[in-house]
Amino acid sequence: MNDVSLYDVDNPAPVIEPPRKRTKKTPKSTRTNFELYGWLFMRLSGVVLVVLVLGHLLIQLVLDGGVSKIGFAFVAGRWASPFWQGWDLCMLWLAMLHGANGLRTVINDYAQRDTTRFWLKMLLYTATVFTVLLGTLVIFTFDPNIA
Amino acid sequence: MSSPTLEKHSAALDAAENTASQMITATFRIRRFNPEVSEEASWQDFQLEIDPKERVLDALHKIKWDQDGTLTFRRSCAHGICGSDAMRINGKNRLACKTLIKDINPQKPITVEAIKGLTVLKDLVVDMEPFFQAYRDVMPFLITNGNEPTRERRQTAEDRERFDDTTKCILCAACTSSCPVFWNDGQYFGPAAIVNAHRFIFDSRDEGGEQRLEILNDKDGVWRCRTTFNCTDACPRGIEVTKAIQEVKRALITRRF
Numbered sequence: 001m002n003d004v005s006l007y008d009v010d011n012p013a014p015v016i017e018p019p020r021k022r023t024k025k026t027p028k029s030t031r032t033n034f035e036l037y038g039w040l041f042m043r044l045s046g047v048v049l050v051v052l053v054l055g056h057l058l059i060q061l062v063l064d065g066g067v068s069k070i071g072f073a074f075v076a077g078r079w080a081s082p083f084w085q086g087w088d089l090c091m092l093w094l095a096m097l098h099g100a101n102g103l104r105t106v107i108n109d110y111a112q113r114d115t116t117r118f119w120l121k122m123l124l125y126t127a128t129v130f131t132v133l134l135g136t137l138v139i140f141t142f143d144p145n146i147a
Numbered sequence: 148m149s150s151p152t153l154e155k156h157s158a159a160l161d162a163a164e165n166t167a168s169q170m171i172t173a174t175f176r177i178r179r180f181n182p183e184v185s186e187e188a189s190w191q192d193f194q195l196e197i198d199p200k201e202r203v204l205d206a207l208h209k210i211k212w213d214q215d216g217t218l219t220f221r222r223s224c225a226h227g228i229c230g231s232d233a234m235r236i237n238g239k240n241r242l243a244c245k246t247l248i249k250d251i252n253p254q255k256p257i258t259v260e261a262i263k264g265l266t267v268l269k270d271l272v273v274d275m276e277p278f279f280q281a282y283r284d285v286m287p288f289l290i291t292n293g294n295e296p297t298r299e300r301r302q303t304a305e306d307r308e309r310f311d312d313t314t315k316c317i318l319c320a321a322c323t324s325s326c327p328v329f330w331n332d333g334q335y336f337g338p339a340a341i342v343n344a345h346r347f348i349f350d351s352r353d354e355g356g357e358q359r360l361e362i363l364n365d366k367d368g369v370w371r372c373r374t375t376f377n378c379t380d381a382c383p384r385g386i387e388v389t390k391a392i393q394e395v396k397r398a399l400i401t402r403r404f
Contacts, residue, residue: 005184013186017266021333022277035370109331
Protein backbone atom coordinates (compact mmCIF):
# COMPACT_ATOMS: atom_id res chain seq x y z
CA MET A 1 0.00 0.00 0.00
CA ASN A 2 3.02 2.27 -0.18
CA ASP A 3 2.81 2.95 -3.89
CA VAL A 4 2.09 6.58 -4.66
CA SER A 5 -1.31 7.27 -6.15
CA LEU A 6 -1.33 9.09 -9.47
CA TYR A 7 -4.46 10.94 -8.44
CA ASP A 8 -5.35 13.33 -5.65
CA VAL A 9 -7.91 15.99 -4.81
CA ASP A 10 -6.58 18.51 -7.33
CA ASN A 11 -5.92 15.92 -9.97
CA PRO A 12 -8.79 13.40 -9.96
CA ALA A 13 -8.95 10.41 -12.28
CA PRO A 14 -11.12 10.74 -15.39
CA VAL A 15 -14.65 9.42 -14.92
CA ILE A 16 -16.09 6.97 -17.42
CA GLU A 17 -18.81 8.70 -19.40
CA PRO A 18 -21.56 6.57 -20.94
CA PRO A 19 -21.76 6.41 -24.74
CA ARG A 20 -23.60 9.23 -26.54
CA LYS A 21 -24.61 11.07 -23.40
CA ARG A 22 -27.57 13.45 -23.69
CA THR A 23 -26.74 17.13 -23.23
CA LYS A 24 -28.61 20.40 -23.73
CA LYS A 25 -27.50 20.51 -27.37
CA THR A 26 -28.21 16.95 -28.45
CA PRO A 27 -31.97 16.73 -28.97
CA LYS A 28 -31.93 17.33 -32.71
CA SER A 29 -35.46 17.01 -33.96
CA THR A 30 -35.86 15.46 -37.40
CA ARG A 31 -39.65 15.86 -37.54
CA THR A 32 -40.20 12.82 -39.72
CA ASN A 33 -42.38 9.76 -39.33
CA PHE A 34 -39.68 7.38 -40.56
CA GLU A 35 -39.36 5.47 -37.30
CA LEU A 36 -43.14 5.23 -36.95
CA TYR A 37 -43.52 3.76 -40.45
CA GLY A 38 -40.52 1.50 -39.84
CA TRP A 39 -42.12 0.17 -36.65
CA LEU A 40 -45.49 -0.39 -38.37
CA PHE A 41 -43.82 -2.01 -41.38
CA MET A 42 -42.10 -4.57 -39.12
CA ARG A 43 -45.44 -5.66 -37.62
CA LEU A 44 -47.42 -5.73 -40.87
CA SER A 45 -44.70 -7.39 -42.98
CA GLY A 46 -44.18 -9.89 -40.16
CA VAL A 47 -47.81 -11.01 -40.36
CA VAL A 48 -47.69 -11.32 -44.17
CA LEU A 49 -44.34 -13.13 -44.05
CA VAL A 50 -45.73 -15.79 -41.71
CA VAL A 51 -48.14 -16.80 -44.49
CA LEU A 52 -45.67 -16.36 -47.35
CA VAL A 53 -42.70 -18.13 -45.75
CA LEU A 54 -44.63 -21.00 -44.18
CA GLY A 55 -46.48 -21.54 -47.47
CA HIS A 56 -43.18 -21.44 -49.32
CA LEU A 57 -41.56 -23.96 -46.98
CA LEU A 58 -44.59 -26.25 -47.15
CA ILE A 59 -44.60 -26.32 -50.95
CA GLN A 60 -40.83 -26.58 -51.35
CA LEU A 61 -39.98 -29.04 -48.59
CA VAL A 62 -43.03 -31.04 -47.55
CA LEU A 63 -45.68 -31.49 -50.22
CA ASP A 64 -45.30 -33.65 -53.32
CA GLY A 65 -42.03 -35.44 -52.68
CA GLY A 66 -40.33 -32.81 -50.56
CA VAL A 67 -36.99 -31.26 -51.34
CA SER A 68 -35.97 -33.96 -53.84
CA LYS A 69 -38.42 -32.66 -56.44
CA ILE A 70 -36.74 -29.25 -56.67
CA GLY A 71 -34.77 -28.81 -59.84
CA PHE A 72 -34.43 -26.45 -62.77
CA ALA A 73 -37.63 -27.79 -64.29
CA PHE A 74 -39.60 -27.29 -61.07
CA VAL A 75 -38.47 -23.65 -60.73
CA ALA A 76 -39.07 -22.98 -64.39
CA GLY A 77 -42.54 -24.46 -64.13
CA ARG A 78 -43.45 -22.36 -61.13
CA TRP A 79 -42.14 -19.10 -62.54
CA ALA A 80 -44.17 -19.61 -65.70
CA SER A 81 -47.15 -18.54 -63.58
CA PRO A 82 -47.50 -14.84 -62.65
CA PHE A 83 -49.01 -15.92 -59.32
CA TRP A 84 -45.82 -17.61 -58.14
CA GLN A 85 -43.73 -14.80 -59.61
CA GLY A 86 -45.76 -12.39 -57.53
CA TRP A 87 -45.50 -14.62 -54.42
CA ASP A 88 -41.73 -14.89 -54.68
CA LEU A 89 -41.30 -11.20 -55.47
CA CYS A 90 -43.43 -10.25 -52.44
CA MET A 91 -41.50 -12.64 -50.23
CA LEU A 92 -38.14 -11.37 -51.46
CA TRP A 93 -38.94 -7.71 -50.91
CA LEU A 94 -40.72 -8.13 -47.59
CA ALA A 95 -38.17 -10.55 -46.12
CA MET A 96 -35.20 -8.44 -47.21
CA LEU A 97 -36.66 -5.15 -45.99
CA HIS A 98 -37.92 -6.74 -42.77
CA GLY A 99 -34.53 -8.30 -42.07
CA ALA A 100 -32.62 -5.17 -43.06
CA ASN A 101 -34.75 -2.95 -40.83
CA GLY A 102 -34.34 -5.38 -37.96
CA LEU A 103 -30.58 -5.37 -38.43
CA ARG A 104 -30.64 -1.57 -38.66
CA THR A 105 -32.25 -1.36 -35.21
CA VAL A 106 -29.73 -3.89 -33.87
CA ILE A 107 -26.87 -1.76 -35.21
CA ASN A 108 -28.45 1.38 -33.73
CA ASP A 109 -28.75 -0.38 -30.37
CA TYR A 110 -25.30 -1.94 -30.21
CA ALA A 111 -22.80 0.08 -32.28
CA GLN A 112 -21.48 2.71 -29.90
CA ARG A 113 -19.21 4.83 -32.06
CA ASP A 114 -20.86 7.02 -34.70
CA THR A 115 -18.44 5.98 -37.44
CA THR A 116 -18.90 2.27 -36.69
CA ARG A 117 -22.63 2.61 -36.82
CA PHE A 118 -22.47 4.60 -40.07
CA TRP A 119 -20.29 2.09 -41.93
CA LEU A 120 -22.16 -0.96 -40.63
CA LYS A 121 -25.38 0.57 -41.87
CA MET A 122 -23.83 1.45 -45.24
CA LEU A 123 -22.69 -2.16 -45.60
CA LEU A 124 -26.16 -3.36 -44.66
CA TYR A 125 -27.92 -1.05 -47.13
CA THR A 126 -25.56 -2.00 -49.95
CA ALA A 127 -26.06 -5.72 -49.35
CA THR A 128 -29.84 -5.27 -49.13
CA VAL A 129 -30.16 -3.22 -52.31
CA PHE A 130 -27.90 -5.63 -54.20
CA THR A 131 -29.84 -8.73 -53.10
CA VAL A 132 -33.26 -7.20 -53.72
CA LEU A 133 -32.33 -5.90 -57.18
CA LEU A 134 -30.60 -9.11 -58.22
CA GLY A 135 -33.54 -11.23 -57.05
CA THR A 136 -36.06 -8.98 -58.79
CA LEU A 137 -34.03 -9.10 -61.98
CA VAL A 138 -33.93 -12.91 -61.94
CA ILE A 139 -37.66 -13.27 -61.24
CA PHE A 140 -38.59 -11.02 -64.18
CA THR A 141 -35.96 -12.04 -66.72
CA PHE A 142 -35.87 -15.76 -65.98
CA ASP A 143 -35.59 -17.67 -69.26
CA PRO A 144 -36.51 -21.41 -69.07
CA ASN A 145 -35.07 -22.07 -72.55
CA ILE A 146 -31.38 -22.02 -71.74
CA ALA A 147 -29.04 -23.77 -74.08
CA MET B 148 -41.64 0.28 45.54
CA SER B 149 -38.56 -1.24 44.08
CA SER B 150 -40.05 -4.37 42.60
CA PRO B 151 -41.95 -2.70 39.70
CA THR B 152 -38.79 -0.89 38.70
CA LEU B 153 -36.90 -4.14 38.84
CA GLU B 154 -39.55 -5.87 36.78
CA LYS B 155 -39.50 -3.05 34.27
CA HIS B 156 -35.77 -3.27 34.14
CA SER B 157 -35.75 -6.98 33.51
CA ALA B 158 -38.45 -6.60 30.85
CA ALA B 159 -36.32 -4.04 29.09
CA LEU B 160 -33.35 -6.36 29.38
CA ASP B 161 -35.37 -9.21 27.92
CA ALA B 162 -36.43 -7.04 25.04
CA ALA B 163 -32.82 -6.11 24.45
CA GLU B 164 -31.78 -9.74 24.54
CA ASN B 165 -34.56 -10.66 22.10
CA THR B 166 -33.43 -7.97 19.69
CA ALA B 167 -29.86 -9.10 20.08
CA SER B 168 -30.78 -12.65 19.20
CA GLN B 169 -32.47 -11.45 16.04
CA MET B 170 -29.34 -9.73 14.83
CA ILE B 171 -27.50 -11.41 12.00
CA THR B 172 -24.11 -10.86 10.49
CA ALA B 173 -24.46 -9.69 6.93
CA THR B 174 -21.79 -8.90 4.36
CA PHE B 175 -22.26 -5.90 2.11
CA ARG B 176 -20.13 -5.94 -1.03
CA ILE B 177 -20.07 -2.36 -2.23
CA ARG B 178 -18.68 -1.06 -5.51
CA ARG B 179 -16.30 1.73 -4.52
CA PHE B 180 -14.96 4.41 -6.82
CA ASN B 181 -13.03 7.49 -5.82
CA PRO B 182 -11.40 9.42 -8.67
CA GLU B 183 -9.20 11.21 -6.15
CA VAL B 184 -7.53 7.93 -5.24
CA SER B 185 -7.71 5.65 -8.24
CA GLU B 186 -9.19 5.44 -11.71
CA GLU B 187 -10.28 1.88 -10.98
CA ALA B 188 -13.51 0.96 -9.25
CA SER B 189 -13.31 -1.99 -6.86
CA TRP B 190 -15.49 -4.11 -4.59
CA GLN B 191 -15.13 -3.68 -0.85
CA ASP B 192 -16.72 -5.96 1.74
CA PHE B 193 -18.24 -4.66 4.97
CA GLN B 194 -19.46 -6.99 7.71
CA LEU B 195 -21.99 -5.77 10.20
CA GLU B 196 -24.43 -6.95 12.84
CA ILE B 197 -27.86 -5.94 11.73
CA ASP B 198 -31.52 -6.77 12.23
CA PRO B 199 -32.71 -8.42 8.98
CA LYS B 200 -35.94 -6.41 9.26
CA GLU B 201 -33.96 -3.24 8.64
CA ARG B 202 -33.42 -1.79 5.21
CA VAL B 203 -30.35 -1.70 2.99
CA LEU B 204 -30.24 2.06 3.58
CA ASP B 205 -29.91 1.46 7.34
CA ALA B 206 -26.98 -0.84 6.64
CA LEU B 207 -25.34 1.80 4.45
CA HIS B 208 -25.85 4.32 7.24
CA LYS B 209 -24.25 1.96 9.78
CA ILE B 210 -21.28 1.47 7.47
CA LYS B 211 -20.89 5.18 6.86
CA TRP B 212 -21.35 6.19 10.50
CA ASP B 213 -19.46 3.37 12.25
CA GLN B 214 -17.00 1.84 9.80
CA ASP B 215 -16.03 4.01 6.83
CA GLY B 216 -17.06 7.65 6.66
CA THR B 217 -15.88 7.98 3.06
CA LEU B 218 -18.68 5.78 1.73
CA THR B 219 -20.71 8.10 -0.50
CA PHE B 220 -24.35 7.69 -1.49
CA ARG B 221 -27.43 9.86 -1.98
CA ARG B 222 -30.47 9.79 0.24
CA SER B 223 -32.86 12.48 1.34
CA CYS B 224 -36.24 11.44 2.72
CA ALA B 225 -35.28 7.77 3.32
CA HIS B 226 -38.92 6.74 2.86
CA GLY B 227 -39.28 5.99 -0.82
CA ILE B 228 -40.60 9.36 -1.98
CA CYS B 229 -37.67 11.57 -2.92
CA GLY B 230 -36.10 9.06 -5.32
CA SER B 231 -32.51 9.80 -4.31
CA ASP B 232 -31.24 6.36 -3.37
CA ALA B 233 -31.89 4.19 -6.40
CA MET B 234 -29.03 1.71 -6.63
CA ARG B 235 -28.25 -1.70 -8.03
CA ILE B 236 -28.72 -4.16 -5.15
CA ASN B 237 -27.92 -7.80 -5.91
CA GLY B 238 -27.94 -6.90 -9.61
CA LYS B 239 -31.39 -5.33 -9.57
CA ASN B 240 -32.32 -1.65 -9.49
CA ARG B 241 -34.11 -0.81 -6.25
CA LEU B 242 -34.49 1.96 -3.71
CA ALA B 243 -32.17 1.22 -0.76
CA CYS B 244 -34.81 2.73 1.56
CA LYS B 245 -37.53 0.31 0.42
CA THR B 246 -35.48 -2.90 0.34
CA LEU B 247 -35.55 -5.00 3.51
CA ILE B 248 -32.41 -7.02 4.17
CA LYS B 249 -34.43 -10.19 4.89
CA ASP B 250 -35.93 -10.01 1.39
CA ILE B 251 -32.62 -10.21 -0.46
CA ASN B 252 -31.00 -13.27 1.14
CA PRO B 253 -28.49 -11.94 3.70
CA GLN B 254 -26.81 -15.39 3.89
CA LYS B 255 -24.81 -14.41 0.82
CA PRO B 256 -22.90 -11.14 0.39
CA ILE B 257 -25.28 -8.40 -0.70
CA THR B 258 -23.84 -6.47 -3.64
CA VAL B 259 -24.53 -2.75 -3.85
CA GLU B 260 -23.40 -0.66 -6.80
CA ALA B 261 -24.31 2.53 -8.62
CA ILE B 262 -27.08 2.46 -11.25
CA LYS B 263 -25.83 1.78 -14.78
CA GLY B 264 -25.73 3.99 -17.86
CA LEU B 265 -24.85 7.22 -16.04
CA THR B 266 -21.41 8.55 -15.12
CA VAL B 267 -20.30 7.35 -11.70
CA LEU B 268 -18.90 10.33 -9.80
CA LYS B 269 -18.05 8.63 -6.53
CA ASP B 270 -19.07 5.27 -4.99
CA LEU B 271 -22.86 5.11 -5.45
CA VAL B 272 -23.34 8.68 -6.70
CA VAL B 273 -23.95 9.14 -10.43
CA ASP B 274 -24.31 12.22 -12.61
CA MET B 275 -28.09 12.51 -13.08
CA GLU B 276 -27.87 15.44 -15.50
CA PRO B 277 -28.42 13.47 -18.77
CA PHE B 278 -31.42 11.82 -17.11
CA PHE B 279 -32.95 15.16 -16.11
CA GLN B 280 -32.10 16.62 -19.53
CA ALA B 281 -34.27 13.94 -21.16
CA TYR B 282 -36.97 14.74 -18.60
CA ARG B 283 -36.82 18.45 -19.45
CA ASP B 284 -36.89 17.66 -23.18
CA VAL B 285 -40.41 16.18 -23.00
CA MET B 286 -41.75 19.40 -21.40
CA PRO B 287 -43.16 17.94 -18.17
CA PHE B 288 -45.44 20.86 -17.31
CA LEU B 289 -49.00 21.92 -18.08
CA ILE B 290 -49.34 23.58 -21.49
CA THR B 291 -52.59 25.40 -22.29
CA ASN B 292 -53.95 27.90 -24.79
CA GLY B 293 -56.31 30.79 -24.31
CA ASN B 294 -57.21 32.70 -21.21
CA GLU B 295 -56.54 31.36 -17.79
CA PRO B 296 -59.79 30.28 -16.11
CA THR B 297 -60.83 32.14 -12.95
CA ARG B 298 -61.46 28.83 -11.19
CA GLU B 299 -59.43 25.65 -11.07
CA ARG B 300 -59.25 23.50 -14.25
CA ARG B 301 -61.82 20.79 -13.62
CA GLN B 302 -61.59 17.17 -14.64
CA THR B 303 -63.81 14.11 -14.24
CA ALA B 304 -62.70 11.19 -12.10
CA GLU B 305 -62.39 9.05 -15.26
CA ASP B 306 -60.16 11.62 -16.94
CA ARG B 307 -57.96 11.72 -13.87
CA GLU B 308 -57.83 7.91 -13.76
CA ARG B 309 -56.51 7.82 -17.35
CA PHE B 310 -53.00 8.95 -16.34
CA ASP B 311 -53.07 8.07 -12.64
CA ASP B 312 -50.38 5.38 -12.91
CA THR B 313 -47.77 7.72 -14.39
CA THR B 314 -48.31 10.43 -11.76
CA LYS B 315 -46.59 8.14 -9.25
CA CYS B 316 -43.12 8.65 -10.76
CA ILE B 317 -40.51 9.94 -8.31
CA LEU B 318 -37.70 10.35 -10.90
CA CYS B 319 -35.36 7.93 -9.15
CA ALA B 320 -33.96 6.71 -12.53
CA ALA B 321 -34.33 3.03 -11.57
CA CYS B 322 -36.23 2.37 -14.83
CA THR B 323 -34.04 4.38 -17.21
CA SER B 324 -30.84 2.93 -15.76
CA SER B 325 -32.20 -0.61 -16.14
CA CYS B 326 -32.95 -0.15 -19.85
CA PRO B 327 -30.46 -1.94 -22.15
CA VAL B 328 -31.18 0.51 -24.98
CA PHE B 329 -30.29 3.41 -22.69
CA TRP B 330 -27.08 1.67 -21.56
CA ASN B 331 -25.82 1.60 -25.13
CA ASP B 332 -27.22 4.87 -26.37
CA GLY B 333 -27.76 7.78 -24.01
CA GLN B 334 -29.61 9.65 -26.75
CA TYR B 335 -32.68 7.48 -26.13
CA PHE B 336 -35.16 9.41 -23.98
CA GLY B 337 -35.49 6.47 -21.60
CA PRO B 338 -38.55 5.13 -19.77
CA ALA B 339 -38.74 7.84 -17.09
CA ALA B 340 -38.97 10.72 -19.59
CA ILE B 341 -41.65 8.84 -21.56
CA VAL B 342 -43.62 8.11 -18.37
CA ASN B 343 -43.59 11.81 -17.50
CA ALA B 344 -44.63 12.74 -21.04
CA HIS B 345 -47.46 10.18 -20.76
CA ARG B 346 -48.62 11.90 -17.57
CA PHE B 347 -49.36 15.09 -19.56
CA ILE B 348 -50.23 13.60 -22.98
CA PHE B 349 -53.20 11.77 -21.43
CA ASP B 350 -54.23 14.63 -19.12
CA SER B 351 -57.52 16.08 -20.42
CA ARG B 352 -56.57 19.56 -19.11
CA ASP B 353 -53.32 19.69 -21.07
CA GLU B 354 -53.13 21.00 -24.65
CA GLY B 355 -49.47 20.31 -25.41
CA GLY B 356 -49.94 16.63 -26.18
CA GLU B 357 -49.28 17.11 -29.90
CA GLN B 358 -45.91 18.74 -29.22
CA ARG B 359 -44.86 15.99 -26.82
CA LEU B 360 -45.98 13.24 -29.19
CA GLU B 361 -43.96 14.92 -31.94
CA ILE B 362 -40.88 14.91 -29.68
CA LEU B 363 -41.30 11.24 -28.80
CA ASN B 364 -41.95 10.31 -32.45
CA ASP B 365 -38.34 11.10 -33.27
CA LYS B 366 -35.61 8.54 -33.82
CA ASP B 367 -34.56 8.51 -30.16
CA GLY B 368 -38.14 8.43 -28.90
CA VAL B 369 -40.59 5.64 -28.14
CA TRP B 370 -39.76 3.60 -31.26
CA ARG B 371 -36.43 2.59 -29.74
CA CYS B 372 -38.21 0.72 -26.94
CA ARG B 373 -37.69 -3.03 -27.33
CA THR B 374 -40.30 -3.94 -24.67
CA THR B 375 -37.86 -5.87 -22.50
CA PHE B 376 -39.92 -4.91 -19.41
CA ASN B 377 -36.76 -4.15 -17.38
CA CYS B 378 -38.27 -0.76 -16.54
CA THR B 379 -41.54 -2.22 -15.25
CA ASP B 380 -39.58 -4.72 -13.12
CA ALA B 381 -37.32 -2.00 -11.74
CA CYS B 382 -39.92 0.64 -10.85
CA PRO B 383 -40.09 0.95 -7.04
CA ARG B 384 -43.48 2.63 -7.36
CA GLY B 385 -45.00 -0.22 -9.34
CA ILE B 386 -45.73 1.91 -12.40
CA GLU B 387 -46.46 -0.16 -15.50
CA VAL B 388 -43.76 1.64 -17.42
CA THR B 389 -43.69 -0.51 -20.54
CA LYS B 390 -47.47 -0.24 -20.79
CA ALA B 391 -47.21 3.56 -20.65
CA ILE B 392 -44.63 3.51 -23.45
CA GLN B 393 -46.90 1.27 -25.53
CA GLU B 394 -49.81 3.66 -24.95
CA VAL B 395 -47.71 6.53 -26.31
CA LYS B 396 -46.85 4.40 -29.37
CA ARG B 397 -50.54 3.63 -29.88
CA ALA B 398 -51.43 7.31 -29.56
CA LEU B 399 -48.83 8.14 -32.22
CA ILE B 400 -50.24 5.54 -34.62
CA THR B 401 -53.91 6.40 -34.08
CA ARG B 402 -53.02 10.07 -34.55
CA ARG B 403 -51.63 9.28 -38.01
CA PHE B 404 -54.21 6.82 -39.25
